[in-house]
Amino acid sequence: MGMRKVAVIGAGMTKFVRRAKETAKELTWQATRMALDSCALTMDDIEAVCLGTAPDAFDGIHMNGEYLSDGAGAWRKPYMRSYVGGGTGVFVPIQGWYHVASGLFDVVLVVAEEKMSSYYPHAQAAFLTIFDHTTERPLKPNLLWIFALEMNRYMNTYGISKQDIARVSVLHKRNAANHPCALLGEPEITVEDVLNSEVLAYPVQRYDVSPVSDGAVAIVLAAEHVAKRITDKPVWIEGVGWNLDTAYWTNRDLAYPRYVEGAARMAYEMAGIKEPRKEINIVEPYDPFDYKALHHLEGLQLAERGKAVQLYIDGTASRDGDLPVCPSGGLLGVGNPIAAAGLMKIAELFWQLRGEAGARQVPGNPRRGLAQAWGDLMQVGTVVIMGR
Amino acid sequence: MSANYQEFPGTPLSENDFTDGTILYNHDALHARFAWDTGIAVGSYLAALKEGILLGAKCSKCRKVVIPPRIVCEWCFRPIEKYVPLQDTGTVNTYSLCYVTWDVQRIKIPEIPAVIEIDGASPLHGIMHKLGEIDPARVEIGMRVKAVWKPAEDRQGAITDILYFKPME
Numbered sequence: 001m002g003m004r005k006v007a008v009i010g011a012g013m014t015k016f017v018r019r020a021k022e023t024a025k026e027l028t029w030q031a032t033r034m035a036l037d038s039c040a041l042t043m044d045d046i047e048a049v050c051l052g053t054a055p056d057a058f059d060g061i062h063m064n065g066e067y068l069s070d071g072a073g074a075w076r077k078p079y080m081r082s083y084v085g086g087g088t089g090v091f092v093p094i095q096g097w098y099h100v101a102s103g104l105f106d107v108v109l110v111v112a113e114e115k116m117s118s119y120y121p122h123a124q125a126a127f128l129t130i131f132d133h134t135t136e137r138p139l140k141p142n143l144l145w146i147f148a149l150e151m152n153r154y155m156n157t158y159g160i161s162k163q164d165i166a167r168v169s170v171l172h173k174r175n176a177a178n179h180p181c182a183l184l185g186e187p188e189i190t191v192e193d194v195l196n197s198e199v200l201a202y203p204v205q206r207y208d209v210s211p212v213s214d215g216a217v218a219i220v221l222a223a224e225h226v227a228k229r230i231t232d233k234p235v236w237i238e239g240v241g242w243n244l245d246t247a248y249w250t251n252r253d254l255a256y257p258r259y260v261e262g263a264a265r266m267a268y269e270m271a272g273i274k275e276p277r278k279e280i281n282i283v284e285p286y287d288p289f290d291y292k293a294l295h296h297l298e299g300l301q302l303a304e305r306g307k308a309v310q311l312y313i314d315g316t317a318s319r320d321g322d323l324p325v326c327p328s329g330g331l332l333g334v335g336n337p338i339a340a341a342g343l344m345k346i347a348e349l350f351w352q353l354r355g356e357a358g359a360r361q362v363p364g365n366p367r368r369g370l371a372q373a374w375g376d377l378m379q380v381g382t383v384v385i386m387g388r
Numbered sequence: 389m390s391a392n393y394q395e396f397p398g399t400p401l402s403e404n405d406f407t408d409g410t411i412l413y414n415h416d417a418l419h420a421r422f423a424w425d426t427g428i429a430v431g432s433y434l435a436a437l438k439e440g441i442l443l444g445a446k447c448s449k450c451r452k453v454v455i456p457p458r459i460v461c462e463w464c465f466r467p468i469e470k471y472v473p474l475q476d477t478g479t480v481n482t483y484s485l486c487y488v489t490w491d492v493q494r495i496k497i498p499e500i501p502a503v504i505e506i507d508g509a510s511p512l513h514g515i516m517h518k519l520g521e522i523d524p525a526r527v528e529i530g531m532r533v534k535a536v537w538k539p540a541e542d543r544q545g546a547i548t549d550i551l552y553f554k555p556m557e
Contacts, residue, residue: 013396014396014397014398015396015397015398015400016398017398017399017400017401018400018401019400019401019402020398020399020400020401021399021400021401021411022397022398022399027397027398030397030398031397034393034396034397060416060418120415121492122491122492124488124490124491124492125490125491125492128490133422133424134424134426134430134434134547135430135433135456135515135547136516136547138546138547138548139501139516139517139518139547139548140489140490141490141501141516142486142488142489142490144484144486144488145484145486145501145516148484148486148501149482149483149484149501149502149503149516150482152482152483152484152529153481153482153503153529156482156529180393180396181396181398198487199485199487200486200487200488201484201485201486201487201488201498202484202485202486202487202498203484204484214398215398246462248454248456248458248462250481250503250513250514250515250516251454251455251512251513251514252512253512254481254482254503356392
């Protein structure tokens with residue numbers, strides 16, 4: 001298709017915290033500066049900026065992309081904010097990718113930020129506005145409903161127990177104990193802790209859910225000829241995909257994410273991957289809730305339908321297993337500042353594939369990883385495959 | 389380079405920083421008020437609710453019956469012109485027992501949101517609503533339920549004209 005090769009050459013992130021002293025702009029700048037420092041570039045080297053941030057309702061600021069533009073270094077540059085709900089964090093690097101792959105720019109900064117703590121008293125209420133204003137919102141729905149309903153349908157369709165799903169939360173939170181930016185790393189957490197946590201919306205309990213957070217992540221993308229001058233260890237974007245299912249979410253199969261499959265198949269085809277289970281070495285599926293990681297692994301064709309939990313039961317998903325899942329700690333452990341959480345997964349693959357993940361490093365010199373996010377009203381899938 | 393960094397930016401605050409006044413903050417409330425037009429398809433849906441009827445729409449090409457009605461078929465992108473009354477009964481596709489309100493207040497007796505597949509609509513096609521007149525411990529996926537309507541004189545042409553769905557004996 002005449003597309004140029006695109007590499008990730010630098011990454012930076014802030015701590016993910018429940019409430020940050022820094023403003024959204026300040027967090028954005030901190031992540032951006034760290035990403036530029038990591039590859040010894042300055043803002044003068046950046047030709048265009050892509051920014052991702054989730055609903056304006058969290059911030060109470062209309063056109064939040066413009067509001068954040070100074071922190072993102074966007075002034076006097078081509079600048080664009082993208083937004084596909086929770087899928088944003090893995091969509092915004094795709095946007096950066098096509099800026100470079102197309103030949104339009106050689107070096108692009110991609111930054112994702114979320115400050116959820118401003119909404120008072122709890123960001124949850126801002127989510128009311130994702131439901132249809134006429135046919136659903138009068139029922140006073142709560143964001144937890146939609147996940148609880150989907151989780152229950154998933155469990156019931158395949159006969160999966162709460163005990164087994166809790167293993168996901170345990171592995172991710174334990175992994176996060178090794179992440180210096182993590183909000184909820186818990187090295188000693190057990191399945192019993194998850195099952196004994198407060199019931200919020202059965203079957204969803206407190207430890208099944210990722211925390212509301214503030215944070216920012218940035219990466220730098222470069223065309224091949226630039227990337228090879230700057231680093232010995234470029235990490236290539238080998239495939240991208242995105243896909244949308246019906247917004248009438250009560251009119252579709254809640255047990256299987258077709259939109260994730262659509263996004264994954266697009267990315268696998270671009271990357272020339274025929275057998276994902278053999279060719280993907282690390283996977284960072286989107287895990288705002290523990291069952292979602294399973295749901296997404298199945299949509300990504302990395303497990304049979306209803307069987308993803310086996311990866312956790314037999315140790316395949318562990319950091320030293322055959323297919324490590326969320327070695328970062330994921331959203332459940334590191335935190336869930338929505339758009340930043342998705343881009344955190346891209347940064348994690350960058351560090352893992354370069355062998356720079358420290359205590360989180362997956363053994364065996366992994367060659368290829370996949371990051372995925374999901375969002376809108378449970379119907380958008382975004383996928384990026386990276387390799388070295 | 390994650391392993392090469394000792395200190396990451398970002399300064400966590402706690403609730404005490406607010407209550408003790410160690411930080412300054414600006415508190416404001418936005419007053420966003422709207423009046424949404426209901427449109428052609430959903431307008432018909434609401435008018436039917438006022439009459440005590442659940443209205444679906446049938447695509448003459450795909451032969452799918454969807455609810456709520458819409459003017460275009462998502463599958464073939466042809467216009468949908470036929471609206472069809474459905475039953476006010478259905479099957480619980482999935483449910484939750486929710487102990488938290490939309491604005492994160494804790495409640496003792498759970499709300500029971502559910503997706504209900506409506507009889508007469510295509511398989512897996514339903515609406516979100518709530519269940520009532522049932523012990524939360526007895527709710528099951530696959531359970532048959534029927535709408536409990538507000539008295540006709542109280543209906544306003546809103547989804548809340550159905551109070552909830554209750555089990556069918």
